[in-house]
Amino acid sequence: MAHIKGMSFFDPHIHMTSRTTDDYQAMADAGIVALIEPAFWLGQPRTGLATFKDYYASLVGWERFRSSQFGIKHYCTIGLNSREANNEALAEEVMELLPLFAYKEGVVGIGEIGFDDQTTAEEKFYRAQLELAKEAHLPVQIHTPHRNKKEGTERSMAIALEHGLDPGMVIVDHNNEETVKSVLDGGFWAAFTIYPFTKMGNERMVEVVRQYGPERIMVNSAADWGISDPLAVPKTAALMVMRGISPEAIRLVTYQNAIDAFAQSGQINVADFATPMVIDQSEKFNGNTILRGGQQPRRDQQSLFIK
Numbered sequence: 001m002a003h004i005k006g007m008s009f010f011d012p013h014i015h016m017t018s019r020t021t022d023d024y025q026a027m028a029d030a031g032i033v034a035l036i037e038p039a040f041w042l043g044q045p046r047t048g049l050a051t052f053k054d055y056y057a058s059l060v061g062w063e064r065f066r067s068s069q070f071g072i073k074h075y076c077t078i079g080l081n082s083r084e085a086n087n088e089a090l091a092e093e094v095m096e097l098l099p100l101f102a103y104k105e106g107v108v109g110i111g112e113i114g115f116d117d118q119t120t121a122e123e124k125f126y127r128a129q130l131e132l133a134k135e136a137h138l139p140v141q142i143h144t145p146h147r148n149k150k151e152g153t154e155r156s157m158a159i160a161l162e163h164g165l166d167p168g169m170v171i172v173d174h175n176n177e178e179t180v181k182s183v184l185d186g187g188f189w190a191a192f193t194i195y196p197f198t199k200m201g202n203e204r205m206v207e208v209v210r211q212y213g214p215e216r217i218m219v220n221s222a223a224d225w226g227i228s229d230p231l232a233v234p235k236t237a238a239l240m241v242m243r244g245i246s247p248e249a250i251r252l253v254t255y256q257n258a259i260d261a262f263a264q265s266g267q268i269n270v271a272d273f274a275t276p277m278v279i280d281q282s283e284k285f286n287g288n289t290i291l292r293g294g295q296q297p298r299r300d301q302q303s304l305f306i307k
């Protein structure tokens, strides 16, 4: 924490719906001032359209409110994730629902979309959502597959170009050392997810930035309901400080680049999180608060701790 004192972070990929208020508090204490929550897979198949509707509504509603109660500005991306594209009948219905949410305030992109098993159905709905992104003038947040990653990443980029998307409007996520070069060479944004214990750890991330520089690279936690670390961005910044990466490079990959990429949506106003947000935990959202019986709301915006 001493290494990153006074620094601000932007986590452009984190699933807060699956996280606790302790996580929000720890993130705020570590300097995370804003985040993007992509729409994703909840861990088990959904049985109907209504659960998609309620989920998207929570991303632009309750979850944004919950985040605000810890002084963190919450944005989201809206989309049908690749796994769920494989239930074609339901996916068709979801496609009709997406435009109702894509244009809402605080929606900074269509995401996370792309390939999982690289099936025909996944490709069909990936293409349909690229068209929606184009129409809505929104950036695209691409989830690249964990299996056959190299092939899936190349295919995702080729299809985006085929649909006439500007690579500067496309954020390719979950990169590793095998994919980063072609993503950057293609003019796309390269996002890296720091996974504890597996795949892309933050030691490797430091070396990627050392080798490729900070331009168009961003770091995220992708923390969700699985084993993950909501502090992956500040921890990676701290490691970069210790390993001698320049302060400006760290600022770019843990804050500024994500803002530049997603602000193309027209939905990000840096002034909203550049200064500490006023926190009043006695506020309500549709009559509901984050407080439980007997708890005292935090009103002191200077204090790091909930008393």
Ligand SMILES: [Zn+2]
Pocket: 013, 015, 038, 040, 112, 222
């Ligand atoms: Zn995700």
